[in-house]
Amino acid sequence: MPLDSGASIGPVSVAYTTCGTLNADASNAILVCHALTGDHYVVGRHPVTAKPGWWELAVGPGLAIDTDRYFVICSNVLGGCMGTTGPKEVDPATGKPYGMGFPVITIGDMVRLQKLLIDHLGIERLFCVIGGSMGAMQALQWAVDYPECVYGAIPIAGAARHSAQNIAFHEVGRQAIMADPDWHQGDYLLHDKRPTGGLSVARMAAHITYLSETALHRKFGRNLQDRKALGFGFDADFQVESYLRHQGFTFVDRFDANSYLYITRAMDYFDLPARHGGRLQDCFRVDGRATPVRFCLISFSSDWLFPTRESRKIVHALNAVAANVSSVEIESDKGHDSFLLDEPQFHAVLSGFLEGLAEHRGLKAVG
Numbered sequence: 001m002p003l004d005s006g007a008s009i010g011p012v013s014v015a016y017t018t019c020g021t022l023n024a025d026a027s028n029a030i031l032v033c034h035a036l037t038g039d040h041y042v043v044g045r046h047p048v049t050a051k052p053g054w055w056e057l058a059v060g061p062g063l064a065i066d067t068d069r070y071f072v073i074c075s076n077v078l079g080g081c082m083g084t085t086g087p088k089e090v091d092p093a094t095g096k097p098y099g100m101g102f103p104v105i106t107i108g109d110m111v112r113l114q115k116l117l118i119d120h121l122g123i124e125r126l127f128c129v130i131g132g133s134m135g136a137m138q139a140l141q142w143a144v145d146y147p148e149c150v151y152g153a154i155p156i157a158g159a160a161r162h163s164a165q166n167i168a169f170h171e172v173g174r175q176a177i178m179a180d181p182d183w184h185q186g187d188y189l190l191h192d193k194r195p196t197g198g199l200s201v202a203r204m205a206a207h208i209t210y211l212s213e214t215a216l217h218r219k220f221g222r223n224l225q226d227r228k229a230l231g232f233g234f235d236a237d238f239q240v241e242s243y244l245r246h247q248g249f250t251f252v253d254r255f256d257a258n259s260y261l262y263i264t265r266a267m268d269y270f271d272l273p274a275r276h277g278g279r280l281q282d283c284f285r286v287d288g289r290a291t292p293v294r295f296c297l298i299s300f301s302s303d304w305l306f307p308t309r310e311s312r313k314i315v316h317a318l319n320a321v322a323a324n325v326s327s328v329e330i331e332s333d334k335g336h337d338s339f340l341l342d343e344p345q346f347h348a349v350l351s352g353f354l355e356g357l358a359e360h361r362g363l364k365a366v367g
Contacts, residue, residue, distance in 0.1 A: 001113065003103055003106070004105075004106040005104050005106075007103040008103075011085075012084075012085045012113060013083065013089075014075050014084045014085070014116075015039075015083025016040050016073060016076065017041060017073075017074055018071065018072060018073050019042075019059070019071075019072050020068070026123045027125070027361070028069065028070050028071050028363055029070070029072075029118075029121075029123045029126050029127055030072050030126065030127055030130060031073050031075075032073070032130050033129065033138035034134070034135055035131070035134045037255060038135070039076050039082040040084075042054060042074040043055065043056050043060060043067075046254075048082075049254055054340065055340065057340070057341070058350060063347070064348075064351040064354070065130070065350065065354065069363075073117075073118070073121070075117055078109055078110045079102070086256065086262070087100070087102035087256065088259065099185075099186040099258060100185065100187075100258065104262065104266075105265075105266050106266050106269050106270070107141050110138060110266065114142070115145075115149070124149065125151060126149060127151050127357070127363065128150070128152040128154060128354065129142045129143070129150055129154070130153075131156065132156035132158070132339040133158060133336065134263070134267055136157060136159075137267065139153045139158070140153065140272060143284075143295070144284070147286050148286075151294065151357065152296070153293050153294070154298065154353060155297055155298075155311070155314070156339045157300060157336055158306055159306050159310035159311070159313075159314075160273060160280055160310070160313060161272060161273065162269075162270050166209075166305065166306075169206065170265075172205050173206055173260065174260075174261050176199075177199055177260060178198070178261075180195035181195075182194060182195045182197070183257065188257070194257065199248075199255065199260060200245075202260060203247055203252075203255075204244040204245070204247060204248045208244070209305045210336045211334070211336070211337060212303075212304070212334060212335030212336075216240060218333075219240075220239045220243065222238060223239045224238060225237065225241065226242075280317035281318075281320040284317060290321040290322045294324040295314075295318055296327070297311040297325065298311070298327070298339070298350070299329050300330050300332045301331050302335050302338070303335055303338065304335070304336070306336060308329045311329075326353065330343060332345075332346070
């Protein structure tokens with residue numbers, strides 16, 4: 001498979017799950033794209049963590065993404081560590097794990113592999129592509145690269161390009177991993193080691209950005225952890241410290257450190273207007289006309305990682321070419337991760353847009 005860097009990779013494996021039933025004319029397929037630390041286990045019990053799928057609040061029978069009506073596909077991204085080809089897999093040229101020999105990838109490369117999967121499944125046009133955070137980047141990339149193969153797109157809590165602030169946060173995480181003595185220049189698997197300390201710190205730093213100050217204060221405040229007085233040391237005195245340490249410790253059990261490096265780099269490189277002279281609206285023109293893709297942009301009022309103004313830039317660009325677009329900012333004080341949580345208004349918007357899309361499309365029932 002050719003990559004945006006000019007390199008190529010192969011053979012390539014892709015891990016994916018599906019739920020629901022594909023209808024007779026293959027017109028009800030929804031591709032759900034996962035975020036940085038997600039995977040293809042969108043519903044059902046995760047085989048590593050034994051926890052429920054990451055979007056069971058939104059995907060399932062009778063839910064916003066109704067699997068009684070839609071055929072839902074979710075694949076692990078290129079560069080991932082849950083079955084799709086990534087840096088921990090064996091390089092056929094050397095017989096050893098790729099490590100840092102894995103080629104640098106982009107969001108475009110991830111979408112290119114997803115397109116190969118969709119072709120393999122015999123689906124000519126996706127009913128909708130949906131994703132939050134890095135998933136929103138993929139949804140936008142799908143709409144730009146394959147506008148005739150996507151009927152609707154729902155980018156959630158995303159942006160058209162990664163900001164300097166977000167690149168900075170990613171660099172802190174990468175440096176933490178690479179400074180871990182067990183990283184071994186990316187060859188830790190050959191040394192039977194894992195840079196768990198560095199990866200844990202990277203996860204802790206990133207996790208702070210997924211929340212809001214209000215949510216952190218409401219959940220933890222300055223409450224002490226299993227003690228009645230300050231310890232005057234460097235154990236986890238505060239509940240918020242204990243929470244972050246737990247997030248870091250549990251993350252290293254299910255995620256590969258090199259995958260974290262490569263996927264964060266792919267997000268940093270994401271810049272839709274760069275290929276169009278910096279003009280975002282030109283991304284949404286097809287043969288001189290407005291893209292045929294119907295969009296719904298969703299953001300959250302307390303999201304400071306991908307604030308609403310970033311979604312509005314995309315909306316303005318779509319309006320500039322007279323594309324079909326709707327947008328909404330959901331009032332929530334839970335921060336960037338709101339799309340993963342119990343937010344009734346968000347789920348109502350998601351369901352409503354899909355219902356309108358199905359009505360306009362004349363979507364046939366399953367069977």
